[in-house]
Amino acid sequence: MQRDWDSFLMPYEQAVSELKIKFRGMRKQFQQASEHSPIEFVTGRVKPVDSIIEKQSRRYISDEMLEQDMQDIAGLRIQCQFVEDIYEVVDMLHKRNDMKVVEERDYVTNVKPSGYRSYHVVIEYPVQLVHGEKRLLAEVQIRTMSMNFWATIEHSLNYKYQGEFPDELKARLKRAAEASFMLDKEMSEIREEIQEAQQLFSYGKGQNVPMIRPHDDDEKGED
Numbered sequence: 001m002q003r004d005w006d007s008f009l010m011p012y013e014q015a016v017s018e019l020k021i022k023f024r025g026m027r028k029q030f031q032q033a034s035e036h037s038p039i040e041f042v043t044g045r046v047k048p049v050d051s052i053i054e055k056q057s058r059r060y061i062s063d064e065m066l067e068q069d070m071q072d073i074a075g076l077r078i079q080c081q082f083v084e085d086i087y088e089v090v091d092m093l094h095k096r097n098d099m100k101v102v103e104e105r106d107y108v109t110n111v112k113p114s115g116y117r118s119y120h121v122v123i124e125y126p127v128q129l130v131h132g133e134k135r136l137l138a139e140v141q142i143r144t145m146s147m148n149f150w151a152t153i154e155h156s157l158n159y160k161y162q163g164e165f166p167d168e169l170k171a172r173l174k175r176a177a178e179a180s181f182m183l184d185k186e187m188s189e190i191r192e193e194i195q196e197a198q199q200l201f202s203y204g205k206g207q208n209v210p211m212i213r214p215h216d217d218d219e220k221g222e223d
Contacts (some may be wrong), residue, residue, distance in 0.1 A: 012074040038085035053214040074138035092202040115177025
């Protein structure tokens, strides 16, 4: 029987909308308290139907097990300024009562062979529907802005090469990933200086100067 995708995806769309509001609310609470927010940007998306079907076929996931075995139909991405912020966000997720961490994968410490770094947390999130509560899985990817830049470029190239990168390009991407992480490490070394400067700009001398920053927006995540 043909699946009604609109009805199937509706709870996931609601979950993504609610989680974006909650994560952005967490960031705002830090800002209102004049504290450093470990959350810099929040984006989210529901996986497109064609991507779901392709991944279902590639991973041999049955229709009956789709909701259990495909953990990233609802996807959130949290970007941080510093590597240390990633682990603070993970700790915050563990402490919340409105969601439950069911699985996590640390690709920051355990970097993938390609050079990919990110922290993946799978949460169980209850969505309140007209006819009752539905608990579904959502994947939260937490990474620095530097890690996100590399991952976005690698993801785009993957569509061209379908994962079969030429050796030279693969080596270049690996070197770029290491350079990106070196940048993160350098920023961590001067973290206190950066945060002090940001507080002065935001709440002191620069309080009358509008801070220019991109808006959070939806984006298509990795399949």
